[in-house]
Amino acid sequence: MNRTPSWKLGLLVIVLLAGLIYSLPNLFGEDPALQLSTQAVKWEPTIAQDLSTTLAKDNIHPKAVDLESDQSLLIRFQNTEDQIKARDLLKQHLGDKVTAALNLAPMTPKWLTWLGAHPMKLGLDLRGGVHFLMEVDVDSAVKRRMEGYLGEFRTELKNQKIRYSSITATNDGTMLTVMFPDKAIRDQAELGLKKLFTGELEVVSKQELNTQLSAKLTQKTLQEIRNNTVEQTIITLRNRVNELGVAEAVVQRQGLNHVVVELPGIQDTARAKDILGKTATLEFLLRDDDNDVSGALQGKIPPGSKLYRDRHERPVLMKKRVILTGESITGAVAGADSRDGRPSVSVHVSGAGLNNWKKATKENRGKDMGVVYIETKITHENIDGQEVKKQRLEETLISVATINEPLGSRFQITGLSAAEAQNLALLLRAGALPATISIVEERTVGPSLGQENIRLGILSIEVGMGLVILAMLVYYSFFGLIANAALLINLILLVAVCSLIGVTLTLPGIAGMILTVGMAVDANVLIFERIREELRHGLSVHASIHSGFERALATIIDSNLTTLIVGIILFSVGSGPIKGFAIVLCIGILTSMLTSVTYTRAIVNLLYGSRHVEKLPIGM
Numbered sequence: 001m002n003r004t005p006s007w008k009l010g011l012l013v014i015v016l017l018a019g020l021i022y023s024l025p026n027l028f029g030e031d032p033a034l035q036l037s038t039q040a041v042k043w044e045p046t047i048a049q050d051l052s053t054t055l056a057k058d059n060i061h062p063k064a065v066d067l068e069s070d071q072s073l074l075i076r077f078q079n080t081e082d083q084i085k086a087r088d089l090l091k092q093h094l095g096d097k098v099t100a101a102l103n104l105a106p107m108t109p110k111w112l113t114w115l116g117a118h119p120m121k122l123g124l125d126l127r128g129g130v131h132f133l134m135e136v137d138v139d140s141a142v143k144r145r146m147e148g149y150l151g152e153f154r155t156e157l158k159n160q161k162i163r164y165s166s167i168t169a170t171n172d173g174t175m176l177t178v179m180f181p182d183k184a185i186r187d188q189a190e191l192g193l194k195k196l197f198t199g200e201l202e203v204v205s206k207q208e209l210n211t212q213l214s215a216k217l218t219q220k221t222l223q224e225i226r227n228n229t230v231e232q233t234i235i236t237l238r239n240r241v242n243e244l245g246v247a248e249a250v251v252q253r254q255g256l257n258h259v260v261v262e263l264p265g266i267q268d269t270a271r272a273k274d275i276l277g278k279t280a281t282l283e284f285l286l287r288d289d290d291n292d293v294s295g296a297l298q299g300k301i302p303p304g305s306k307l308y309r310d311r312h313e314r315p316v317l318m319k320k321r322v323i324l325t326g327e328s329i330t331g332a333v334a335g336a337d338s339r340d341g342r343p344s345v346s347v348h349v350s351g352a353g354l355n356n357w358k359k360a361t362k363e364n365r366g367k368d369m370g371v372v373y374i375e376t377k378i379t380h381e382n383i384d385g386q387e388v389k390k391q392r393l394e395e396t397l398i399s400v401a402t403i404n405e406p407l408g409s410r411f412q413i414t415g416l417s418a419a420e421a422q423n424l425a426l427l428l429r430a431g432a433l434p435a436t437i438s439i440v441e442e443r444t445v446g447p448s449l450g451q452e453n454i455r456l457g458i459l460s461i462e463v464g465m466g467l468v469i470l471a472m473l474v475y476y477s478f479f480g481l482i483a484n485a486a487l488l489i490n491l492i493l494l495v496a497v498c499s500l501i502g503v504t505l506t507l508p509g510i511a512g513m514i515l516t517v518g519m520a521v522d523a524n525v526l527i528f529e530r531i532r533e534e535l536r537h538g539l540s541v542h543a544s545i546h547s548g549f550e551r552a553l554a555t556i557i558d559s560n561l562t563t564l565i566v567g568i569i570l571f572s573v574g575s576g577p578i579k580g581f582a583i584v585l586c587i588g589i590l591t592s593m594l595t596s597v598t599y600t601r602a603i604v605n606l607l608y609g610s611r612h613v614e615k616l617p618i619g620m
Helices: 006-027 047-057 080-094 110-114 138-159 183-196 219-244 269-277 293-297 353-363 418-430 447-501 507-520 522-536 541-573 577-608
Strands: 030-038 064-069 072-076 098-106 129-136 166-169 175-179 201-205 212-217 250-254 258-264 279-287 305-309 315-325 329-336 343-349 368-383 386-402 410-414 437-445
Touching (some): 047 072, 047 080, 072 098, 129 219, 138 166, 138 183, 138 212, 138 219, 183 201, 183 212, 212 219, 219 250, 219 258, 219 269, 305 386, 315 386, 343 418, 447 507, 447 522, 447 577, 507 577
Antiparallel strands (some): 030 072, 129 437, 166 175, 201 212, 279 315, 279 368, 305 315, 329 343, 343 410, 368 386
């Protein structure tokens, strides 16, 4: 007799119930929603009722207003028209201190949420939004590091009282060259520099050039700089995405120096590009009152000074010495100046630059200080028929004010428009990018196209599964029905596992599901054919069932294992959509092995294991 132990049956039932629970959230759909977030204020519990009243005055009636935290609020709507109207209305009502992001909120019942059951996240091709592929200029970061070493070389040689003729960097910034008066001094410097920069720089001298010393980055240091630059860029971009208020955004590395940014639900690509791509920071400089600006206009700019033009195109001579940079700014909020109502940015300073800032403003009381906004832009020029990317540094003197008293960790910047103040505050909060980035690929997917993709994807699964079910019923009779039950359980468990581990479903992921549906019955075909063969050889029904499952197991494991290895390789070396396809395929293979062997055997044993059977309905 073929019997499945009670404990195993109980375990299979528990797994199936868990699969049903964690796959259920995907059936409830989503509501158009508005996500409101702020860093400037803390909302009271009455804010939900206040906003509902404000919207009702404009004939907008939300389904629900949920205060998720004292700085985050979610409003659900019946349709996208009310969603968009509410966003425009609340932006005017709440001002620039609140970020309003269009979103889709799951309609999952609270009892499922309490159990930790959530629907699968939808990718860009299913939800709609904007996709950017960005290239990080890691070479500029390497060049800046070498410029730093150039300064350290000068300091170290000065400290060791070693005379040198010159220290220069190559045009590409990858090597430093130091010239000395004679070979003996060069050898002395080489020993000291090698000891100080061991593991960071390769300091070498050439016998044919007795007075020259060269230094370049080691391969390990070079790789660290490139990796750190890309990783820091990803962190900064994530901060900027969070400031934009985009839900379920994707920011991930691709290749050596590329970053993929996907913003679901965002259709305003111009604003997204403007915020994500800016490498902006601030510098605070003192006005040069010791020299005449008219001489600078004639090209006679004093050493240590620089000529700027303010927003009214008036020339202003500033000292080059920087008393504070944007790296020391840890907080920034756009608002209005309490004295005259002009747009302003309230800045919070901390860290290493704070003490120098306090000291500089105390020592220069009564003098003028300027705020310079520095932005790196990428331009494309056509040179000899080829498009060449070039960097252009734009420095704008946004305000000049008199230091009336020593400034502390908090102060205001004025002289901006409302939009400029909002963007500057956002960029300062998110941090400056460590290197210039350029957008090499841009793709926008509309929400209607996303809905069409979902419809066609579900239709493909339904058609594929329907054809497989029909073929199994025709070819294997009642046993085909058992295989179809296992196939349905497999789909439930696949969706449940994907939802539980947070897989982002994309069109390639749906393709992985369809492929899994087609492959899932392969194991049952092997088992059923083995049972048929044993029956033809004259074995009894129970012996044929036992032999069919036992002897087909090795073949099933072998065939699925090879496909699983391919899926793991695809996940390891692929990116984006390929990873989505690979992970769904791998999960599908594992769940199909479980259902086709374990669940199918349990159902067959329950139906035929305990009774005498003369003939099996297996489509002989």
